[in-house]
Amino acid sequence: MLSSQHFGDPGKMKDYHYTGPVEHKFSPYAFNGGTVLAVAGEDFAIVASDTRLSEGYSIHSRDSPKCYKLTDTTVIGCSGFHGDCLTLTKIIDARLKMYKHSNNKTMTSGAIAAMLSTILYSRRFFPYYVYNIIGGLDEEGKGAVYSFDPVGSYQRDTYKAGGSASAMLQPLLDNQIGFKNMEGVEHVPLTKDKAVQLVKDVFISAAERDVYTGDALRVCVITKEGINEETIPLRKD
Amino acid sequence: MALFEVSGYKKYCELREQILPAGLTHLVDRTNHYSFGTKTQEFAVPPGVDASGFLKSCNHDGGVCIEMNHGTTTLAFKFKHGVIVAVDSRASAGNYLDSTDANKVIEINAYLLGTMSGSAADCQYWERLLAKECRLYRLRNNHRISVAAASKLLSNMMVGYRGMGLSMGSMICGWDKQGPGLYYVDDNGTRLSGRMFSTGCGNSYAYGVVDSGYREDMTVEEAYELGRRGITHATHRDAYSGGVVNMYHMREDGWIKVCQDDVSELIHQYRKGMF
Numbered sequence: 001m002l003s004s005q006h007f008g009d010p011g012k013m014k015d016y017h018y019t020g021p022v023e024h025k026f027s028p029y030a031f032n033g034g035t036v037l038a039v040a041g042e043d044f045a046i047v048a049s050d051t052r053l054s055e056g057y058s059i060h061s062r063d064s065p066k067c068y069k070l071t072d073t074t075v076i077g078c079s080g081f082h083g084d085c086l087t088l089t090k091i092i093d094a095r096l097k098m099y100k101h102s103n104n105k106t107m108t109s110g111a112i113a114a115m116l117s118t119i120l121y122s123r124r125f126f127p128y129y130v131y132n133i134i135g136g137l138d139e140e141g142k143g144a145v146y147s148f149d150p151v152g153s154y155q156r157d158t159y160k161a162g163g164s165a166s167a168m169l170q171p172l173l174d175n176q177i178g179f180k181n182m183e184g185v186e187h188v189p190l191t192k193d194k195a196v197q198l199v200k201d202v203f204i205s206a207a208e209r210d211v212y213t214g215d216a217l218r219v220c221v222i223t224k225e226g227i228n229e230e231t232i233p234l235r236k237d
Numbered sequence: 238m239a240l241f242e243v244s245g246y247k248k249y250c251e252l253r254e255q256i257l258p259a260g261l262t263h264l265v266d267r268t269n270h271y272s273f274g275t276k277t278q279e280f281a282v283p284p285g286v287d288a289s290g291f292l293k294s295c296n297h298d299g300g301v302c303i304e305m306n307h308g309t310t311t312l313a314f315k316f317k318h319g320v321i322v323a324v325d326s327r328a329s330a331g332n333y334l335d336s337t338d339a340n341k342v343i344e345i346n347a348y349l350l351g352t353m354s355g356s357a358a359d360c361q362y363w364e365r366l367l368a369k370e371c372r373l374y375r376l377r378n379n380h381r382i383s384v385a386a387a388s389k390l391l392s393n394m395m396v397g398y399r400g401m402g403l404s405m406g407s408m409i410c411g412w413d414k415q416g417p418g419l420y421y422v423d424d425n426g427t428r429l430s431g432r433m434f435s436t437g438c439g440n441s442y443a444y445g446v447v448d449s450g451y452r453e454d455m456t457v458e459e460a461y462e463l464g465r466r467g468i469t470h471a472t473h474r475d476a477y478s479g480g481v482v483n484m485y486h487m488r489e490d491g492w493i494k495v496c497q498d499d500v501s502e503l504i505h506q507y508r509k510g511m512f
Contacts, residue, residue: 025294028283029301081301121362123281125288125401129303149330150303153357155339167333 029129033212035163036077038135040143045222047075047135052215065218074136075220079163081129109136113146120152131162165210207234289402308477309354310439313408315432320410320487323464326480337480347491349411354437355404384411384418396426406436439475443467469503
């Protein structure tokens with residue numbers, strides 16, 4: 001007989017009182033927390049993530065960033081179940097190498113996004129519990145962000161937050177970058193420095209209110225010169 | 238795994254082979270490590286359990302909550318001057334709105350469109366595969382695929398994975414030698430030709446509006462307005478539909494994209510004095 005728990009938020013712990021006989025079985029998934037964010041600008045892209053790895057009430061590590069460099073112009077942020085994040089990034093790296101060897105060129109951001117969609121869909125019936133966001137430069141040198149759901153549905157965005165604090169961060173980004181819900185405001189295009197500052201502020205807010213986000217922030221800024229990484233401390237509590 | 242064999246427990250792939258012959262569905266424990274599923278299409282299934290109920294059963298353990306993008310209203314109808322296709326743009330994952338500007342129409346070629354409702358990943362994947370098959374057909378046979386044949390390809394793909402929990406309600410619209418074509422295809426393998434369809438959780442609201450305003454001899458502008466109203470009123474009443482109305486008009490010389498209007502502005506126009 002299955003437990004009669006209600007549909008809970010990610011990470012919500014079970015209530016410790018007797019609800020009746022409960023069937024326990026091995027779960028292939030775990031929730032390791034973490035938040036990822038990506039912003040696309042005119043000629044740059046930013047991918048940022050916190051570095052906390054948690055499970056239940058424990059923190060496994062304070063130095064486990066969720067951004068992975070794929071090519072010189074593309075970075076992926078993966079949050080959710082850490083085991084699946086690791087396997088997925090290994091598979092993506094292997095497929096990038098295969099492409100490079102067969103086609104003698106590096107995969108473009110758009111191609112990586114399309115490939116990731118099919119990789120995730122091949123596990124449609126036993127999904128990778130990973131929320132992915134790819135940030136990079138497209139063929140014309142403009143910033144591109146692609147966001148995914150766990151089974152491979154994707155689209156190109158200007159900005160996107162994913163992971164445990166995504167529901168808190170996305171409305172803030174809608175307001176500050178998308179100028180939503182503001183009247184009479186001039187739509188100024190985002191500069192690189194302003195975008196980096198915004199990302200830092202946004203993560204500080206996330207660390208204040210989400211238990212799974214904190215410790216440090218890893219920011220990767222992608223421009224045609226290359227990828228620049230920066231680590232900023234966040235709340236450790 | 239000796240105990241596995243002695244207990245008489247049949248692997249899920251073997252059970253399915255009794256319904257569908259082997260070779261039609263490639264269900265494996267994990268995708269091949271050397272080719273990574275690039276040579277033939279492979280799908281990994283959780284060993285020993287029913288695939289469609291598997292995710293739901295994982296969703297309560299230790300904070301795990303896997304949600305996939307869902308929910309929609311789409312509509313399409315034929316009239317004197319072609320086919321109108323109108324969709325909303327909201328993608329929800331559980332109670333969270335994952336996207337307000339999702340693209341639910343796939344432009345297969347200049348004369349074929351496919352709409353998506355249900356699970357976003359299922360629709361995107363299978364309709365992209367359909368677009369590939371339509372392109373291959375064109376290259377092999379030197380003429381464009383008919384709407385009937387394209388919709389049949391999609392419904393056959395769905396039949397191959399029947400019972401495994403796919404969720405897709407799609408309309409294939411096009412213009413071929415037989416004239417304008419509109420087919421409804423869903424995840425059970427249903428394939429219906431008709432003059433008007435609406436899919437998704439907001440479909441009943443859209444049917445009400447379009448049924449009461451429809452006339453075969455509408456002008457083009459009247460048809461655009463009807464499509465817009467259908468989606469707008471559906472988004473107004475259905476929680477899982479919203480965003481913008483993306484509308485396409487399929488004509489003899491191909492499709493054109495008509496508009497991309499925000500529903501909250503449209504509903505204020507239509508319901509003056511209501512708010």
